[in-house]
Structures are given as structure tokens and as C-alpha cells.
Amino acid sequence: MKEARFRDHFWSTDLTSTVGYDNIIQHLNDGRKNCKEFEDFLKERAIIEEKYGKELINLSKKKPCGQTELNTLKRSLDVFKQQVDNVGQSHIQLAQTLREEAKKMEDFREKQKLHRKKIELIMEAIHKNRNLQYKKTMEAKRLYEQRCRDKDEAEQAVHRNANLVTQKQQEKLFLKLAQTKSALEDSDRSYQQNITALEKIREEWQKEHIKACEFFETQECERINYFRNALWLHANQLSQDCVQNDEKYEDIRKSLEMCSIEKDIEFFVNSRKTGSLAPAPVLYENYYNAQRNATPARSQAPVPISRRGPLPTPTSGPDDPDYVTVDGYSLIHH
Numbered sequence: 001m002k003e004a005r006f007r008d009h010f011w012s013t014d015l016t017s018t019v020g021y022d023n024i025i026q027h028l029n030d031g032r033k034n035c036k037e038f039e040d041f042l043k044e045r046a047i048i049e050e051k052y053g054k055e056l057i058n059l060s061k062k063k064p065c066g067q068t069e070l071n072t073l074k075r076s077l078d079v080f081k082q083q084v085d086n087v088g089q090s091h092i093q094l095a096q097t098l099r100e101e102a103k104k105m106e107d108f109r110e111k112q113k114l115h116r117k118k119i120e121l122i123m124e125a126i127h128k129n130r131n132l133q134y135k136k137t138m139e140a141k142r143l144y145e146q147r148c149r150d151k152d153e154a155e156q157a158v159h160r161n162a163n164l165v166t167q168k169q170q171e172k173l174f175l176k177l178a179q180t181k182s183a184l185e186d187s188d189r190s191y192q193q194n195i196t197a198l199e200k201i202r203e204e205w206q207k208e209h210i211k212a213c214e215f216f217e218t219q220e221c222e223r224i225n226y227f228r229n230a231l232w233l234h235a236n237q238l239s240q241d242c243v244q245n246d247e248k249y250e251d252i253r254k255s256l257e258m259c260s261i262e263k264d265i266e267f268f269v270n271s272r273k274t275g276s277l278a279p280a281p282v283l284y285e286n287y288y289n290a291q292r293n294a295t296p297a298r299s300q301a302p303v304p305i306s307r308r309g310p311l312p313t314p315t316s317g318p319d320d321p322d323y324v325t326v327d328g329y330s331l332i333h334h
Contacts, residue, residue: 006213015202016131021123021209024216028116031223035109038230042102050095056088071267072259079255083248090248094241101230101237108226112219119212130198130205137194144191147184154180 010020066077154177161173 006217007210010213011209016134018127021127021212024213025120028216028220028223031220031227032109032113035105035223035227038227039102039105039109042098042105042234046095046098046102049091049098053088053091053093053095056091057085060084060088070271071264073264076252076255076259080252083252086248087245090241090244094237097237098234101234105226105230108223112223116216116219119215122208123212126201126205126208130201133194133198133201137191137198140187140191140194144184144187147180147187151177151180151184 006024010024012019060081065081066073069077154173158170158173158177161170
């Protein structure tokens with residue numbers, strides 16, 4: 001399959017037409033616009049990345065997150081918050097990288113524009129000169145054709161009136177014929193000169209058109225290659241950022257692997273313990289039993305409450321409901 005080339009496919013049978021050239025220029029302008037759109041995309045992405053990075057850093061520094069944890073889990077949380085901060089920093093760095101790539105794209109666009117401008121100015125001038133010469137040539141042709149018609153009419157007049165007019169009138173007809181022939185020769189010479197000049201300009205334009213097509217095709221190949229590589233690099237940058245962030249998250253996972261439930265429990269117990277004895281049960285104390293056993297004359301060491309036996313249960317006699325007896329004591333109910 002034959003390779004498609006600009007120089008072979010952007011012509012027109014109309015000498016003054018610039019349709020092929022205009023299509024190329026329009027395509028190059030569209031390509032430049034597309035590069036500008038990608039450049040703006042990178043700038044907007046940079047703003048998003050920077051804002052996200054700053055928000056992550058503020059979150060890791062200002063938002064409490066398990067601030068009262070102890071021992072190994074506390075260390076894991078410290079690693080967690082530090083890595084969140086690091087992820088934020090990486091997004092800010094990515095934003096700066098994207099801005100640098102956008103600037104490179106801008107420089108590339110402007111460089112191509114500058115080089116194109118030189119060729120476009122040359123082509124504009126040669127188009128103008130070609131069209132002007134073509135106009136002059138067509139005017140010379142029109143005048144030449146008119147002079148041909150004038151000469152033909154003068155010849156016809158001489159032949160038509162050869163035997164019908166006077167000698168003086170015939171001389172006038174021959175004089176007019178001579179004048180039309182002379183005018184025809186002048187117009188013919190001018191027409192041919194303009195044709196020669198136009199052909200010279202046409203050949204020059206054709207060479208410049210081919211050179212312009214080749215230059216513009218080279219530029220377009222460079223632009224597509226640069227644009228494709230810029231997109232590829234952008235994808236790699238995003239992928240690399242994800243890899244680096246995953247490494248930071250892996251540090252968090254590794255620190256969590258070092259987190260020991262048993263050690264944290266032991267650490268808390270050792271650092272905050274308050275005692276190993278629980279309070280004794282609060283037992284029932286019979287007031288009257290305590291009064292009876294009280295002996296002020298002979299003080300004995302009190303028996304600990306926890307060692308006392310079960311206290312007696314008050315009972316009422318079945319035949320005397322008004323009395324309640326407790327170990328020989330009587331209480332009359334009023």
C-alpha cells in the first residue's frame with residue numbers, strides 16, 4: 001500500500017484555488033488547538049491534585065485519629081498519619097510535575113507556531129503574486145481575443161466592401177485593418193509575456209507548495225508523536241504515583257502487622273493498673289446480735305466481718321404473736 005503524503009493529495013485543478021492548502025492549515029490549527037486543550041487539562045488536573053494533597057495534609061495534622069491509643073497500635077496510628085501526610089505531599093509533587101508537562105506542551109506549540117509562520121508568510125506572498133499574475137494574464141487574454149475579433153471584423157469589412165466603396169473609403173478600411181493588426185500583435189505579445197510570467201510563477205508556487213506540504217507533514221508527524229508521548233508519560237506519572245502511594249500504604253500495613261493485641265493489653269495493665277484485690281462483699285449485720293456480743297468490760301479483738309457465721313433468724317412464738325424473741329431477748333410490739 002502506497003504511503004499517503006500531503007504533497008500528493010492537496011491540489012486543485014483551479015490554479016487560483018487554495019482549497020488543498022487551506023485544508024492542511026485548518027488541520028494544523030485543529031492540532032494546535034487539541035494540544036492547547038490537553039495543556040489546559042494538565043493544568044486543571046494539577047489544581048485538583050494540589051488541592052487534594054493539601055486537604056490530606058491538613059487532615060493528617062489537624063484531625064484527631066485515635067490520639068489516646070497506647071503502645072503498638074499507637075505506633076501504627078503514627079505511621080498511618082505520617083503516610084497519609086506523605087501521600088498528600090506526593091499529590092502536591094504530582095501537581096508540580098503536571099504543570100511542568102503543561103509548560104513543555106505550551107513551548108512545543110509555540111515553537112511549531114513560530115516555524116509555521118515563516119512558511120505561511122512565504123505561501124501567502126506567493127499565492128498573492130500568483131493570483132495577481134493570473135488576473136493580469138486573463139485580462140491580457142481578454143484584450144488579445146478582443147483584438148482578434150477587431151482584426152477579423154476589419155478584414156471582413158475590406159473584403160465585403162472591396163468593390164462597393166470609393167478609393168478613399170477603401171483606404172480607410174485598409175488603414176483600420178492595419179491598426180487592428182498592429183493592436184493585435186501588441187496584445188498577442190503582451191498575452192504571451194503574461195503567460196510566460198504566469199508559468200514561471202506557477203512553477204515557483206508549485207515547488208513552494210510541495211515544500212510547504214512536506215514541512216507541514218513533518219510538523220504534524222512531530223505533533224502527533226509529541227502528543228502521544230505526552231499522554232503516555234501522563235499515564236505513567238499517574239501510575240507511578242499510585243505505586244508510590246501503595247508503597248506508603250504498605251508501610252501502614254507492615255506497621256499494623258507489628259501491632260500486638262497481647263502487648264497492648266499488657267502495656268495498658270502495667271501502666272494504668274490500680275490494684276489486684278476486689279472489694280469484699282457487704283454482708284448483713286444483725287443489730288441485736290451485735291449489741292448482745294458487745295462486752296465493754298472485756299474488750300476482745302473484733303472478729304472480721306468476713307469470718308462471721310450466719311446470723312440467727314428472728315422468730316415469733318406460735319402462741320404469742322405480740323412477741324419476738326432473739327436468743328433470750330424479748331421485744332413487746334405496741
